Amino acid sequence: MKEIRVALAILIVLPFSSQAALQNSGSELTIGAASQYAPKYTGSDKYTWQAAPFFEWRSGEWFLNTEKGAGYLHEFNNGLYLGQTLGYSAGRTDEDSWFQEGDKKLRGMGKIKTALTTTSTMGWWMTDWLGFEGNIIAPLTESQGMQYNIKLNAVLFDDDNDTVMVSTERKYGDARFNNTWFGVNNKQSVDSGFRKYSAGGGLNAVDYSINWQHSFNDTWSGYADLRYTTLPERVRHSPVTDKDDYFTFTIGAFYTF
Template sequence: MCGAAREFYRLTDGRGSGTTISNNRTQLSTDSPKIQDSLGAGRHLDCGLRHYYLNIVRPILRRYRYCMPLAGLTLAAAAHAENQYSLSLGGGFAPRYQGSNQYRGVVAPGFSAKFGNGFFIDSTEGAGYRLDLPHGAFVSAAVSYDAGRTDENRFDMPGSDYLKGMGRIPGSVLVGVRAGVTLFNAAELSVTIDTPVTHTSRGVSGHMDLAVPVFKTAQHEIIVTGTVHAGSGRYTQTFYGVTDAQSMTSRFRPYSTSGGIDSASMAVAWNWTLSQHWSVLATGGVTRLLGRYGDSPIVQSRSNYYGIVGATYKF
């Protein structure tokens, strides 16, 4: 479902009662004992929505060619003030591949470690570094892996028997570069480019995300995220095209595409903070294939939906 997504790249953990926002910067009041406990651990929305998105949503969404950060809630340290570790487990439903009219259940366990020096290691995001800049801007780079797609029903990766004869799209090691900035009312705008360094014939893809918090209390936060996804000619041909050779071994007629904006997505994410360590998170969304990409013979439905619920333990 990463169609999942590509995400959530962070939400406060319920200790924001003493927090005030000024000029896109978070200032902590020391009047509250809870805030005293969290000095140096200021939080801000990161449209990649990293903790829940990376460990629960992204493992699902990314495998379905959805834009990475479709939606999510995250807990990114604004100034790399401390190490953060978390375990997550989520489950829900997702399409078998982007464009499929068939759905299946999915399970997504995950682990995340963010270090005070800006480096991070994540079970789905990979290994990388994030640099926070003045005025709410940031840049990051990471090395990760995408499993590709198969032409049979599988539990562990996207694919469907409907694609029989299309062959497998091999997995690729990806280098992802992301840049973003905090806008009005803690909204965040970001752009991500994913470049394969193995099996490079799959092409380059990218997405632009706008995450807007629409509701927030001490324990609850709701974020709406809109995403536009695009790919190079190689990318769109790989995931939506049908070559002459594939046409001879499958049910599909030949189909060629060129690069462009292939899909748009909208998602809503909710985070419920139960305690300093535990939180429950849920997200749901829709992705719509656009233009000639939705006309591909492998596409059974232009619109795909997903829903995921999970729990996170921070330590």
């Protein structure tokens, strides 16, 4: 799955970026870097550190960044927002990699190719501190299946210098998507030695996270995110899954022009 080690450029996740975008109609450029401690691939029991650059350009409702890609996000007066994004999934390899999810334990499973994707988003900030968001992610290349995500965000603290938010997200995939990442077909079974397995469609992960952003001044800011992920039964029983729950920690610094 693309949530872990998608690529160096996508490791920095800003869960409150949608809310911030809705409050800022100007044009700005942000650059930065972060480090993340995460499993080598979804379901792995081995962890690794990675460094990641970050870039974002935003002008009104249009944006281009290394997390989501290029897109458009429009807010209505009642807090509802709609967006469309063109991005990508970096895939997975069956060897150690600094660019993609992967581990040599998966040797024989073959590579999950990089895919161009489109994401449709709808969200609603019901109050200044509580909002939810849903999105549908569809592949435009490499038929890897559909993803459906539902997320609830709650702002615990917000002032001129600090924002603290907690979130929970349920992630679903159709049968093609879940089998791409967690299934083992006949050829893969022969080549890798894993038993055959069909994951089926449905829930594939649940995330719980807390994140903090601190503004040092008008240009410099820092960010930290701690995330706990659990994998449900259809993923837990896959032969490629060694661990069905894990933590991910990300920390970064950013400069806005």
